[in-house]
Structures are given as C-alpha cells and as structure tokens.
Amino acid sequence: MIIASVNNLVVRYGRFTALNGLSCEIPEGCTGLLGPNGAGKTTLLKTILGFVKPTSGTATIMGMDIIEAGTAIRQKVGLMPEQDCHIPGMTAVQFVAYAGELAGMPASQALRRSHEVLDYCGLGEARYRNVETYSTGMKQRIKLAQALVHGPKLLLLDEPTNGLDPAGREDMLELVRSVSHGKGLNVLVSSHLLPDIERVCDRVIVVMKGQLRAQGTIKDLKKIEGRPIDVELREVCPAFVAGMQATGANVMLPKRTTYRIQMAGLPEEAAKVAMQVAKDTGAQIRGFVQAERSLEDAFMDAISTSGPPPVAAADGGNS
Amino acid sequence: MAASPIADLSYRNYDGPLDPPVNRWWAIAKMSMKLSTKKRGFWVWASMSAYWYLILLAIFYFMDQSAQATTALGQQNPLFKAIEWKGQFINAFSVSQLFMFILALMLGAGTIANDNRANALLVYLSKPCSKLDYVIGKWLGIFIPMTLVVGAPTLVFYFYCLLSYRSYGFVSQDPWLIVRLCGMVLIPGFFHASASLGISSLFQQGRLAGATYAGFYFFGLFFTKAMQVIVSVDNMNAINGNGPGAPTIVKNLYYCSVDGIQEALAKIFLNTDGSPLLPIQGPGGLQRVGIVSQPSGWVFIPAFFAICGLFMLLAWSRIRAVEVVG
Numbered sequence: 020m021i022i023a024s025v026n027n028l029v030v031r032y033g034r035f036t037a038l039n040g041l042s043c044e045i046p047e048g049c050t051g052l053l054g055p056n057g058a059g060k061t062t063l064l065k066t067i068l069g070f071v072k073p074t075s076g077t078a079t080i081m082g083m084d085i086i087e088a089g090t091a092i093r094q095k096v097g098l099m100p101e102q103d104c105h106i107p108g109m110t111a112v113q114f115v116a117y118a119g120e121l122a123g124m125p126a127s128q129a130l131r132r133s134h135e136v137l138d139y140c141g142l143g144e145a146r147y148r149n150v151e152t153y154s155t156g157m158k159q160r161i162k163l164a165q166a167l168v169h170g171p172k173l174l175l176l177d178e179p180t181n182g183l184d185p186a187g188r189e190d191m192l193e194l195v196r197s198v199s200h201g202k203g204l205n206v207l208v209s210s211h212l213l214p215d216i217e218r219v220c221d222r223v224i225v226v227m228k229g230q231l232r233a234q235g236t237i238k239d240l241k242k243i244e245g246r247p248i249d250v251e252l253r254e255v256c257p258a259f260v261a262g263m264q265a266t267g268a269n270v271m272l273p274k275r276t277t278y279r280i281q282m283a284g285l286p287e288e289a290a291k292v293a294m295q296v297a298k299d300t301g302a303q304i305r306g307f308v309q310a311e312r313s314l315e316d317a318f319m320d321a322i323s324t325s326g327p328p329p330v331a332a333a334d335g336g337n338s
Numbered sequence: 339m340a341a342s343p344i345a346d347l348s349y350r351n352y353d354g355p356l357d358p359p360v361n362r363w364w365a366i367a368k369m370s371m372k373l374s375t376k377k378r379g380f381w382v383w384a385s386m387s388a389y390w391y392l393i394l395l396a397i398f399y400f401m402d403q404s405a406q407a408t409t410a411l412g413q414q415n416p417l418f419k420a421i422e423w424k425g426q427f428i429n430a431f432s433v434s435q436l437f438m439f440i441l442a443l444m445l446g447a448g449t450i451a452n453d454n455r456a457n458a459l460l461v462y463l464s465k466p467c468s469k470l471d472y473v474i475g476k477w478l479g480i481f482i483p484m485t486l487v488v489g490a491p492t493l494v495f496y497f498y499c500l501l502s503y504r505s506y507g508f509v510s511q512d513p514w515l516i517v518r519l520c521g522m523v524l525i526p527g528f529f530h531a532s533a534s535l536g537i538s539s540l541f542q543q544g545r546l547a548g549a550t551y552a553g554f555y556f557f558g559l560f561f562t563k564a565m566q567v568i569v570s571v572d573n574m575n576a577i578n579g580n581g582p583g584a585p586t587i588v589k590n591l592y593y594c595s596v597d598g599i600q601e602a603l604a605k606i607f608l609n610t611d612g613s614p615l616l617p618i619q620g621p622g623g624l625q626r627v628g629i630v631s632q633p634s635g636w637v638f639i640p641a642f643f644a645i646c647g648l649f650m651l652l653a654w655s656r657i658r659a660v661e662v663v664g
Contacts, residue, residue, distance in 0.1 A: 068463075068464055070463065070464075070658075089468075090359040090360070090466040090467075090468060091359055091466070093359070093463075093464060093465055093466045093467075094356065094359040094465075094466040096464075097464075098460070098464035100457070100460045100464070102457050102460070103456075103457060104456060104457035104458060104460045104461050105456050105457075105458065105461070106453070106456065106458045106461060107448075107452040107453070107455070107456045107458065108373050108452075109373070117365070117369050118461060118465065120365040120369075121362055121365055121366070121461075121462065121465035121466070121467055122356070122465045122466060123356040123357040123358065123359055123362070123466060124352075124354070124355070124356060124357075125354075125355060125357070128352075128354045128355065132352055132354075135350070139348070139349050151456075165461060166464075167349070168352070169352060169356065169465075170351045170352025170353060170354075197348070197349060198349050202349050202350075202351060203351050204349075204351060
C-alpha cells in the first residue's frame with residue numbers, strides 16, 4: 020500500500036528551486052530519504068506537512084491532498100524535526116502531553132500516553148525535568164516522543180541521529196527500527212548518513228537537486244548490473260580464473276580470495292559453471308553469493324547521474 | 339517482574355479518541371494560562387494591581403467613622419453624597435495600569451519570542467494547529483488572565499458599594515454601571531494581549547521584546563504626562579479667566595499612549611470624565627484642573643481596534659513554521 024505519493028512537485032524559495040518536478044511514492048514500512056546536503060529532503064518533509072506551499076504539482080498523504088487537508092494530514096503524521104525544538108518552561112511530561120493535546124487527544128489520555136511514550140523513549144527517569152536542561156541526546160529523544168505521542172500513522176524523522184554520540188546514535192537507531200517494524204507505523208527517515216539509513220530502512224528514495232535519482236528497496240539498489248556472483252575460494256587459484264575466462268566469463272578479484280564472476284544468463288547458471296570449473300581445476304569453493312555493491316556505491320552512482328532516474332533502479336522496488 | 343505487563347515498555351500505537359483537527363486554540367490558551375499562573379510574580383503583581391480599591395475601602399471607612407461623630411442620627415453622610423461613583427472606578431483603573439503593563443510583560447513579552455528561540459513553532463504547526471489557532475490561543479492566554487485580574491477586584495468593589503452605598507446614589511447615578519464596567523474590564527487584556535503578541539513576534543528573545551514594549555510604554559507615558567501638564571495649566575488659566583481652557587487637540591494627544599488609549603476607552607465606556615483622585619476631595623472646582631475630559635468615541639474606539647488589529651496582523655504575518663528565504 021502506498022502511504023504517500025508525490026507527483027511533479029515543484030517548490031521554489033524565491034529564485035531557488037528546492038524541488039524540481041519530484042515524483043515518488045512512499046510505501047508502507049520504513050523508507051529512507053537520501054540525498055546530499057541541500058538536495059531537497061527537508062523541503063519535501065516541510066511540503067508534506069504544509070509548511071511550504073508547492074509552486075506546482077500534487078502530493079497525497081494517506082489519500083489526502085496536502086493542500087486541501089493540511090490539518091487532517093498533520094493529525095496522522097508525526098514530525099521529528101532536525102533542529103532542537105521544545106516549548107519553553109515545560110517539563111518533559113508536560114511537553115509531550117501538550118503535544119498530544121495539540122494533536123487532538125483528550126487531556127487525560129494525553130497525560131497517560133506521554134508517560135508511556137517517555138518510558139519507551141528512555142526518558143522515564145527525566146520526565147519531570149525541564150526540557151531546557153536536557154542534553155542533546157535527550158532532546159533528540161523528546162523530539163521523537165512528541166512526534167509519537169498521538170499515535171501517528173506516518174512518522175517523519177529529519178536527521179534523527181544529528182549531534183548524537185555513538186552510543187546515543189545506536190540507541191536512537193534501535194528506537195527508530197523498533198517503531199518502524201511490526202508496530203503499524205510507517206516511517207520516512209531523512210538523512211545523509213548512509214549507514215543509518217541502511218540500518219533502519221527497507222527502502223530508499225534518493226534525491227538530488229530537488230529531483231528523484233533512484234528509489235526502491237535497498238537490496239535492489241545494491242544489485243549490480245549484469246547480476247554477477249562472488250565466488251569465495253579457499254586460496255587464490257589462477258587456474259580457476261583461466262578456466263572461467265575460457266567459458267567467456269568476466270572475472271575480477273575484488274577481495275583476497277573472492278572472485279567476482281559475470282557472465283551471460285542467470286546467476287544460478289553462472290554458479291553451475293563455476294562449480295564445474297572449480298571441479299576441473301581443483302579449486303575449493305567456500306561460498307557463493309550474488310554480488311552486490313555497497314549502499315554508498317549505489318548512492319554515489321545515483322547522484323552522479325543527471326536527469327531522471329534509471330528505470331531499473333526507479334522501479335526496482337516494485338519488481 | 340520483567341515478564342509482567344507493567345514492565346512491557348515496547349512501543350504500542352495509540353488507538354484512543356482523537357478530537358477533530360479544529361479549534362486547537364483552546365488547548366494553546368489553556369496551556370498558556372497554566373504556565374502564566376505558575377509564576378509567583380503573576381500573583382504578586384495581580385494582587386498589587388487591586389491596591390487602589392483597598393485604599394478606597396480604607397478611605398470610605400474613615401469617611402464613615404468621621405461622619406458618625408459630626409452627622410446627626412438618621413442623616414446621610416454628606417461626604418458620601420458628594421462622591422461620583424463612576425470616577426472611583428476610573429481612578430482605580432488608571433492606578434492599576436502600570437501593574438497591568440508589568441503583567442503584560444510577564445505574560446506576553448515572551449509568548450512568541452521564546453517560542454521563536456526554542457523553535458516551538460515547529461511543534462505547534464506540525465500538529466493539526468493552524469496559524470490562526472496559534473495566534474488566537476496565545477492571545478487568549480494573555481487576555482483571559484489579565485481580564486480576570488482587572489475584573490475580579492472591580493466587581494468585588496462594585497458589589498460592596500452596591501450593598502453599602504445604594505442610598506448615596508451608587509445605583510441611581512448610573513443604573514447601567516455594571517454593564518459599563520463589564521466592558522471596561524476587557525480593555526487592558528484586549529490591548530496588552532494584542533500589543534505584546536505583535537511585539538513579541540518580532541524577536542527571538544522575550545527580554546528584547548519586553549524591553550521594546552517597555553520603551554514604547556514609558557515614552558508614551560512621558561508624552562501623556564506632558565500633555566496632562568499642559569491641560570492643567572490651560573484649565574487653571576481658564577478658571578482664572580485667562581483663556582478658553584485646553585484645546586481639544588491637546589486633550590486628544592493626552593490619550594495617545596498605551597495607558598492613554600485605554601483610559602480614553604474606559605472613560606467612553608463609563609461615560610465619565612473622571613473625578614479627583616481621592617473621593618474626599620469632592621467632585622468639582624479646582625480639584626478638576628488635572629482631569630482630561632473623555633474623548634470622542636467615534637475616533638478612539640475605531641483607533642483602539644485598529645491598533646490592536648495591526649498588532650495581531652503583525653503577529654500573524656511573522657508566524658512561520660520554517661524560515662523561508664527568498
């Protein structure tokens with residue numbers, strides 16, 4: 020099911036075009052919004068919430084148009100902004116309960132739920148402290164708590180690990196992964212940190228200069244064109260390489276004893292040939308795996324292309 | 339313990355009731371009032387703003403005691419008979435204005451400025467709150483407490499006088515006084531809520547917004563006092579037969595300040611020019627040289643609402659969830 024759909028969205032700040040005809044679909048689950056700084060990720064989130072009016076194009080969130088149903092959308096969406104934000108003069112429990120009331124929760128429910136969410140976000144012990152006295156990590160957590168309090172269907176996280184130390188980052192990613200898997204909550208994580216996205220998301224949307232560059236599952240994006248396989252041998256074996264090359268395969272040595280073999284046909288057929296060649300040359304195969312590139316390589320590849328996304332990558336998630 | 343349901347801290351989605359995403363302003367107003375009334379200073383200044391009513395009660399007590407010794411049994415106290423009752427409310431209103439201003443600084447100066455500093459608008463506007471909800475909620479969060487602070491002692495004093503001084507013309511002087519007073523008590527809250535909201539929206543820090551509002555206030559107060567001196571001198575000359583009295587333009591300029599425009603409206607609502615500060619001074623003659631007559635309602639009522647509207651418009655235009663450059 021598609022949670023959000025964006026069609027030819029154009030957003031301009033004066034002369035600067037932040038989103039330039041962006042079209043993408045956000046399915047259920049956890050989706051990463053990737054892009055370098057200034058790519059238009061935050062602008063997309065702000066446009067979805069109605070903070071910024073698009074110059075042209077349309078977008079729907081859970082079937083509701085972003086221009087016509089701004090408040091109804093915001094009741095079903097939770098935002099964890101990139102920058103620090105809190106309401107001055109409040110304790111954590113007051114702040115989160117107030118956020119719930121603002122979202123339409125009855126006061127008693129909001130208070131009960133704020134305790135629950137603060138416990139979940141690991142702020143149970145500090146719930147009666149003024150938010151202004153919180154550390155950076157705690158402020159990140161309270162932002163998540165206020166976004167979660169009213170039980171949104173879609174959670175927008177803008178750079179959730181910003182300013183966190185390694186342990187805090189680890190905790191935050193664990194929290195995000197936990198809420199986005201098996202809890203009925205759909206999450207869109209905007210970040211330029213690829214390891215964070217790879218850790219918590221199933222799918223990614225790559226944006227660059229306000230345009231879509233790639234979208235699909237992380238697994239699909241990491242696939243290499245021609246679908247090569249990596250064959251791990253016990254030790255380096257030139258006879259195996261020669262044997263494979265004799266069958267018409269392209270053989271590379273990306274790691275010490277792992278050969279990347281690319282040949283026409285399905286990967287299963289390539290594996291069969293490799294088994295045969297290994298048998299013939301006396302090479303010991305330790306393992307087969309379909310070769311894939313790192314997400315960083317996929318990302319660099321996506322942002323280095325100009326214009327619309329390659330069809331395979333763009334549709335990868337649907338195939 | 340860990341196996342008990344209470345220890346289950348995993349995330350659970352909220353599936354309880356949610357009100358429709360409209361009229362969120364009341365939640366904002368409620369929270370603003372809650373935060374305001376938590377401040378000890380609020381109660382201190384709110385109590386002090388009513389001190390003139392206490393002084394009036396003390397004066398009435400001594401007037402009562404002194405008259406008992408000099409007035410024949412069964413006769414009315416001549417001191418009370420001379421009192422213009424509406425004027426006492428105007429005097430108490432004027433005296434409370436400085437305290438109301440201090441309250442306005444406490445409640446209003448930081449209301450948007452501090453939200454700007456803490457990026458709180460991102461929280462408000464990412465929830466189903468519109469800009470209108472935010473402005474109305476913040477405005478009510480200042481207006482309601484200030485109106486209660488002005489209204490409570492005024493109405494208590496009104497009912498005290500109603501029970502004690504009916505025979506001295508308290509009701510007969512103006513049977514509609516209670517209605518007029520209900521209008522009057524709305525003035526400080528209305529003005530200060532609008533002005534402090536507008537000024538607060540221009541800044542990122544409550545202190546700067548407060549200092550700016552204080553600058554406007556005291557500059558206007560100085561101007562008002564200067565005009566009052568001119569009016570007093572002109573009136574004195576008129577009494578001595580040396581001129582026609584203060585010109586209308588000077589009288590109108592007297593009301594061109596934060597306090598002045600509120601006093602103008604209070605006088606228009608109560609339909610009085612006011613009276614000498616102490617009820618014991620009597621209603622007229624030389625005591626009235628410093629009293630500026632009520633201005634035209636046709637000018638000052640629209641001006642009051644226009645000024646408040648402009649401040650609100652300023653606040654409205656400055657409220658953004660995100661800074662949009664370009």
